[in-house]
Amino acid sequence: MSDGCRGAGPLPAVLRSRLAIRPLLRKLHSVNTIDFRSDTVTWPTPAMREAMAQAAVGDDVYQEDPTVNALEARAAEMLGKEAGLFVASGTMGNLTAILTHAGRGDEAILGVSNHTYCWEAGGMATLGGIVPHPLPVDATGRLDPAAVRAAVRGDDPHLPRSRLLLLENSYGAFNGYPLPAEYFATMRAAAAEAGLRVHIDGARFFNAAVALGVDPAALAADADSLSFCLSKGLCAPVGSVLVGSHAFIKSARRWRKALGGGMRQAGVLAAAGLVALEQMVDRLAEDHRHARRLADQIAAIPGLRLHAPEVRTNMVMFELQPALQLAPQSVIQRLRDDFGILLGDKGTRGFRAVTHYWIGQKEIDQLATALREIVLSAPISA
Numbered sequence: 001m002s003d004g005c006r007g008a009g010p011l012p013a014v015l016r017s018r019l020a021i022r023p024l025l026r027k028l029h030s031v032n033t034i035d036f037r038s039d040t041v042t043w044p045t046p047a048m049r050e051a052m053a054q055a056a057v058g059d060d061v062y063q064e065d066p067t068v069n070a071l072e073a074r075a076a077e078m079l080g081k082e083a084g085l086f087v088a089s090g091t092m093g094n095l096t097a098i099l100t101h102a103g104r105g106d107e108a109i110l111g112v113s114n115h116t117y118c119w120e121a122g123g124m125a126t127l128g129g130i131v132p133h134p135l136p137v138d139a140t141g142r143l144d145p146a147a148v149r150a151a152v153r154g155d156d157p158h159l160p161r162s163r164l165l166l167l168e169n170s171y172g173a174f175n176g177y178p179l180p181a182e183y184f185a186t187m188r189a190a191a192a193e194a195g196l197r198v199h200i201d202g203a204r205f206f207n208a209a210v211a212l213g214v215d216p217a218a219l220a221a222d223a224d225s226l227s228f229c230l231s232k233g234l235c236a237p238v239g240s241v242l243v244g245s246h247a248f249i250k251s252a253r254r255w256r257k258a259l260g261g262g263m264r265q266a267g268v269l270a271a272a273g274l275v276a277l278e279q280m281v282d283r284l285a286e287d288h289r290h291a292r293r294l295a296d297q298i299a300a301i302p303g304l305r306l307h308a309p310e311v312r313t314n315m316v317m318f319e320l321q322p323a324l325q326l327a328p329q330s331v332i333q334r335l336r337d338d339f340g341i342l343l344g345d346k347g348t349r350g351f352r353a354v355t356h357y358w359i360g361q362k363e364i365d366q367l368a369t370a371l372r373e374i375v376l377s378a379p380i381s382a
Contacts, residue, residue, distance in 0.1 A: 034363045037344040039204075039232040039287075039314060039356035047279060048236060048272035055271035059264055060086070061257070067267030071274050075241040078277060079205075079226060080217030083249035085242045086270055087261050090203045093227030093240040094166075095123045096259060100252045101197040101225070102163040104129030109151050110166035111137040113173035115201050117166075127259075131160045139308075141171030142183055145190040152194040165191040168201045169219070170208040175308040176315035178208035181219050188222035202228040203240075207313040210284045224248065233284050233314060234276035235357045238269045280357070287314040290355040290364050297368035303375040307350065319350040326378040331371075339370040 035041045044052070058064035072084035087093045094116050102108060108124060110117050112134040116124065124130040135147050153159040167187060170176045184200070191198050200220065202208070205228040209216040220226050225244035230236035242252055256262065263269070288311075295311040295318075298304050303324040307317035320326055328349050335341040346352040353367065 033340050033342060034359070034366060035342045036353040036355070036359065036363075036367060037342050039354045041342075042232070042235045042356050042358055044237045044272050045235055045275070045279075045357070048275045051271040051275050052268050055267045057265040057267035060266045061262040061264060065265060065267040065270070067274065068270040071270040071277070072241065074274060074277055075228075076243045078216055079220045079228075079243050081220070081226070081243040082246045083244065085249050085252050085256060086263075086266060086273070087227070087240050087242055087256055088238065088263065089231075090201070090227060090229045090240045091120045091123065092256070092259055092261055093229075093242040094120060094199070094201050095127065096252050096255045096261070097199045097225045097227060097242055097244075098124045098130060098164065098166070099128045099255045099258075100248060101199060102128070102130050105131075105160055106163040107131045107133050107153065107160035108164040108166050109133045109135065109148055109162060109196070111135060111141060111143055111168070113137060113141070113171075114166055114168055115172055115203065116168075118173075130164075133160075133162070137171075137174075139174060140177040141168060141174045141179060143167075143187065145186050148187065148190045149193060152196070162194060162196060165196045165198045166201065167198065167223070168203075170204045170211070170313050172203065172315070175311060175317050176204060176207065176313035177308070178211040178312050180212055181214060181221065184219070184222040197224045198222065199224065200226040202226045204229065204232055204313065206281050207233055207284050207288070210281065211288055211312045216281075225252075230273040230276050233287055233356055234273075234280045236269075236272040236276040239273055241273070283357070284314070287355040287357070287359070288312065290314075290359060290361065291316050291353075293361065294353060294355065294364045294368060297364070298371065301368070301372050301375055303378065303380070304371065307346075314355045316353045316355075317346055317350060318353075319347065320375075322349075323380050324375065324378055325380065326375065331374055334374050335367075335370055339366065341367055341370055343367070 055067045060068045068086050076084040117132050152162045170178045200223040209219050227242040230239045291311050291314045295316045298318050305321050335343050344352040
């Protein structure tokens, strides 16, 4: 970050005596590169490093790690659920939930662009024998409740058994759109009619809650289970938390073990997660403001077009207009080589920029200026 570290709390004295915070991080990370590819590229704040260094630990497989236990309890409390389970990643959290809710030969109904369907290596099918049943979604990621009801299988031995409805919030495929509580209430009602369980992939769930200005527990109320990432916008180095009822988490703990997720003295990692929940949730609004600032500047560059004019969370998706004679990979390469900026591609001629804790207004303006220079120097076809 160009204006130095902004995390609360001091570094350990032995480090503080040798190096100031910013030079230390420059030694540890390539901070001269501005990384917009994802909010997964964040590194832990100084407060997280301090907490990790001092974390009390035990064997979490025996449920004896006090820091993991504290993180799980705090996560459950914030989301209005009975219990939590610390897992290594968002993919592990979702797969653990799916395997707990459904079995081999069962079916999970979900959106065709849902992350669990598109970007998690087909885990529900390859490891669980669970059949995904994808349905169309609208431009913000919403399923049609009537389509969900129609998709539920009848009692026929030729068909898989419908057991689970998989939802997502915020919806990554559509600009990180935050879906409101009313939508999940509608989906819950449709699921209840068929006896389906409801799991929410909430990788950026707190982004959605902050963007909507609602209590996370209220937004999670209609889910039987929900997983969220600590290692995206919340800035922790590793981990996600899965929450649900006591009975659900007891079963999920067994599946976590089967997936290789028993991490023993994991309090060293959970300590950063606790700092994330206590210090990093409300500040997500800053990432959202930066994303809107970037979107406004991109919208003013001839030759670029926003995928969605309304940017609500921390994602900005945009594309090269057809008349512009410019290859997307050449844009990405020039940004990297000439400006020290990393940007993700999205689709045939598209890009994705994600704001996070280590991106400020100066970095936003640098990306916009670089894009303008690259695009305005490109030829336009007649």
